[in-house]
Amino acid sequence: MLLINSLFLVNLFMKKILIIGGGAMGSAFSVPCIDNNNKVFITEPYSQRFIKNLSSKNIFHSGLKINLSKKLIFKKYAKELFFEKYDLIVIALSLSGINFVSKELKKYKVKSPVLVLTKGLKYEKKNKKITTISQTLLKNIPKLNVSVLKGPCLAKELARKNQTSVIIANKNIKIAKLLGKMISTKYYLIEYSKDVIGVEICSAIKNIYSMIIGSGLSLNKSSSLFQKSLLEMKYITRQLKGKEETVLSLAGVGDLYVSAAGGRNSKMGNYLGQGFTFKSAKKKFMANDTVEGEQLVREIAPFILKKFNSKKIPLMFRMIRAILKNKKFSI
Ligand SMILES: NC(=O)c1ccc[n+]([C@@H]2O[C@H](COP(=O)([O-])OP(=O)(O)OC[C@H]3O[C@@H](n4cnc5c(N)ncnc54)[C@H](O)[C@@H]3O)[C@@H](O)[C@H]2O)c1
Structure with missing residues (x-):
């Protein structure tokens, strides 16, 4: 009975996180997420190499040169992925994948909070403006709850649990702090900012x-x-x-x-x-x-x-x- 109760409690606090992008950064990011007792899914929409890595028995990542945790759940990229509700969706694609993922999130009417790891800016030829990634996403999906996570983080070091400090930004600092609580560990330290841009x-x-x-x-x-x-x-x-x-x-x-x-x-x-x-x-x-x-x-x-x-x-x-x-x- 006690065991059932404690399992129930673990599940209650366990958050569901989906990482889109199984490259070096997306995969390394799974490490603190798992250590913080979340249920972590990862999917790869683009690279055959990363699909092969993440679906292999030992989950050996060729970019990180490390075996990832067996707790990491690889999901084939498909529309069914978005039928589930997640506590957090993490975008860890390169900049060239941002338009793609933005269209996908819109198409599947995603409501989960989104955290962007991708770094870069876009130039909108039509409006002759520079836009950030969060602005690109919000332009497509105005109600998206989007935060960004940036900072000095070599994926290989994070994957080996070397101390890493990053910053989460959201205009609503309370949301940034909630996300920080979900993913921070002894070695993954989070600071906060309201200055998303x-x-x-x-x-x-x-x-x-x-x-x-x-x-x-x-x-x-x-x-x-x-x-x-x-x-x-x-x-x-x-x-x-x-x-x-x-x-x-x-x-x-x-x-x-x-x-x-x-x-x-x-x-x-x-x-x-x-x-x-x-x-x-x-x-x-x-x-x-x-x-x-x-x-x-x-x-x-x-x-x-x-x-x-x-x-x-x-x-x-x-x-x-x-x-x-x-x-x-x-x-
Ligand atoms: N926020 C942070 O702490 C942090 C730290 C390091 C790197 N990054 C950023 O994360 C991003 C990914 O870096 P990485 O080291 O994982 O790179 P990587 O090359 O290892 O992986 C790139 C990822 O993007 C995908 N991709 C590439 N081209 C694509 C396309 N045209 N369409 C869809 N998907 C595509 C790949 O399949 C893969 O999932 C970069 O923008 C990088 O600057 C963020």
Whole structure:
């Protein structure tokens, strides 16, 4: 009887979480969710490689190089998935998957709260505007309860339960805190913000600034680029209607540090600093790597070049020129 009662209690507090996106980040995110006693489902709509990983017996993830918990439940991506009610749906796809998932959530009239891990911005050609991911989702589904989670988090480290601090933003801080309670653990620490736009802008543009910092080639030069990058990030965040102080949060300077210290963006920046053009560096050294900073440059350049003053954000303008015109990057 006692056992039945305690099982009932566990189930009562156990939340149902669906993670859409079985790449490195979506899969790593399942680790604290499971440790916090949630029932965690994961689905993969796009990559055969991740489907194979997640449906294998040992749940070995080829990106994380780790066996995931047997408690993680893999679900084939299908419309039936959305017939169930979840306490939380997590979006962990790359930026290129956002339009797809936005249409799907609308089609299946999803009412569960949504938490976005994806980092990036979109340029709306029609309205000539830069939009964040939460704005893109809300435009499609105005009543969606959407929060964003960003910050310095290498998926491989989180999957190995290294201490990681991130920030959840929602205009309604109570909702952000409820989500935080659902997913935080001793090693996954959560901070909160109401500045959804600022958090999204910072977490996206840090990919471009980590390329710029990576081009420094020496710690002295990179440190000075780091300081100048922060000033430009403050300016851009303010202009795009985020809060300047968010640049000093985990989503801004926190994430900039981890990306500049290591990672694909700063690696590309390093080649640019050595005098390679973007195309030659990509072909020669990083042919199979996604460089998120480059993708973001291409996405937002039409807006930045038109609406911003090059004297206010000279580093950004030089990086845009280097990538779009395939010119050497010099500072
Ligand atoms: N919020 C955080 O703490 C945090 C930390 C690290 C990374 N991220 C972000 O998470 C996102 C995913 O990163 P990752 O390291 O898991 O990348 P990954 O390459 O390992 O996985 C990418 C995921 O997106 C899917 N995808 C790719 N192209 C798609 C398309 N055209 N349509 C639909 N789905 C598509 C893949 O199938 C896979 O599920 C990125 O935006 C990254 O910046 C967030």
